[in-house]
Structures are given as C-alpha cells and as structure tokens.
Amino acid sequence: MTIPTLENERVRLELLTLDNYKFLKHIAQEKDLLTFSPSDISTPEKLNDYVHIAIHGHYHKLCFPFIIYDKVKKAYAGSTRFGHINQTNKVLHIGWTWIGHEFQGTGLNAHIKFLMLQYAFETLEFEKVEFRIDERNNKSRSAVEKLNATLEGTLRHDTLMTDGFRRSTCCYGILKSEWPDIKATVFKEF
Template structure:
C-alpha cells in the first residue's frame, strides 16, 4: 500500500516509520498525554512497539500511520493515523491521535483533520469517516464535534484500559455527503 504525505501550509503528515519515530520520544513521555488511550507510549521501547504494531497494519492494508510536523513551530508534534480501514465498505477511522501539550489549542489539530478528511473523502472516495473517543475525554469529544462529526452512539464498557478500567467509547461519524458543507463551513479558514 502506498503511504501518502498529506500537507497544507500549517502541517505535514508523513508516513510514520522506524526511521522517524525517534522524533516523538520526548513528546510521547509527556505526562498524561494519552491518558484516555489503551496504548502505552511512555518509554522509547513502548513507543517503538506502538509503531511496529502500526506498521503491521500497513502490511494488512488496514492502517496508515503518520508522524505530524508543525510547519509553523518547525517541530515534530505527534502522531495520528487512519485505522480500521474497510476498503469494501469504504469506511475508515481517524484516531490514535496525540500531539504534545505545547501544540494543543494552536489550531494544529484542525489543520491535520482537514488534510486527513480531504484525503479520505476526495482521494480515497470513502463513504464514511469515524472517530472513537473515550466517553470521559470531553476535550477530544468537543474537538470532533467542532469538526462537524455526529455522535452515533456509545459502546458501553467496550475497551480495557491499561489500569484495568473498562471505558465506554463514543462513536462519531462524518458521511461523504456531509463533507462538502463541513469543508465549506468548518474548514474555510484553514
């Protein structure tokens, strides 16, 4: 599977690999960076394992992982990916997103989602993009809602977290038919 590089004037999403993940080690170790995720990236070994799992997904054509570069700050900022890619039904998830604390609230995430959603709907011509978020993660839920995603339902206690807690997952979606209006209204200033 060919991995694209996605970019606009603010952000560049390049394929995440074992050759570039080291740029994220310091960010990955920030306190409570992925508190609401079942993944653990708090050491360089755990981050490498996280990347290796993502790379296996490329081989299976179910994942496209990216390293995020903030062009304004001229620094690597984090990671995101397309996952659970269903080529037959033309549905994929955007998630596994984490950016360093200094990049949060700067508009970087909106720019990332703009290039990712554009690629999913306009290049891949997928019918639906989904987001899955821990019910407790109000910050991420509000961010996805600002993108125009609709809450479709909540999966009750469906994901086991590292500390043994069973989280409930909010399922959001954007349909291809909704994308032109969302792009015009939400992303016109991007």
C-alpha cells in the first residue's frame, strides 16, 4: 500500500523515515508523552528502535507510519500511523499517535484524524477504521468519542505495558457508511 503525503492548510503527514525522524528527538523526550502506550521513546536509542519497528512494519505492508508537521507552527509535532492493515476485510487502525505537549489542544489532532479518515474511506475505500485506547486514557478516549466513533467493547488486560501493568483496551470503530455524516458534522469546517 503506497500512501502519498497527506496535507491540508494546517498539517502535513509524510512517511516516517530514518532520515526525518531526527526532527522528533526533542519531542520524544517530553515527560509523560506516552504514559498510556506500550511503546517507549524516552531516549534516542528507544526512539530509534521505535522508528525501525515502524519502518519494518511498513516494509511488510502491516502499517504506514507518518511524521506530523504543523504548518501553522512551522515545526514537526509527532507521529501517527495506519496499522493492523487488513486488505482482505478492508479494516485498519489509526493509532500510535503522539504529539508534543505544545501542539496538544490546538486542533492539530482533529486535522490529522480528518486527513487519515478521509484517505482511509474515500481513497483506499476501507470499510472500517478502528482505534484502540488504554481504558485509563480519558483524554484520548474523549478525542475519539468527539469523532463519533462507537465504543465497541473493551479487551480486558490484553496489553502488557513497559512498567509491567496489564492494561485493558477500549476498541472504537467508525464504519464507511458513517463517514459521510461524520465528515458533514464533526469536520464541517474542514
């Protein structure tokens, strides 16, 4: 699956590579950035490992990792990804999203999600987009609920965190048939 750069007036999403991930090193070291993630990017070495895993997944057509560029602040802001891509059933996940603290609450994430949902449903013609979120992460759950994603259930103690805790994961979904209404209401100003 080849995905081009996705962009609008606010944000540009381009392929995360070994050449551009260096622009994220300072953001990756921000405190509490991945509190609810099973990933660890807190050191340059761990960020490098994270990027290598993402690139390996892209090579094997399992994911498509993006680097996020905020066109208003003229700065790289973080990373996100299409993952668990199931071509047969036309289902994929949007996740692995982390954005520096100075970019949070600015509307950047809504632009990111709009571009990704639009591409998944309108260009790739996938039938469903899923989001998997730690049940304790109320901030991310609220953001996905604002997209009118449906909570489909909770996977109990399904993910081992870096500190040894077993998290439960809330599964949200948006169907292709729901996208036109979501686009016209949630994203009406885009």
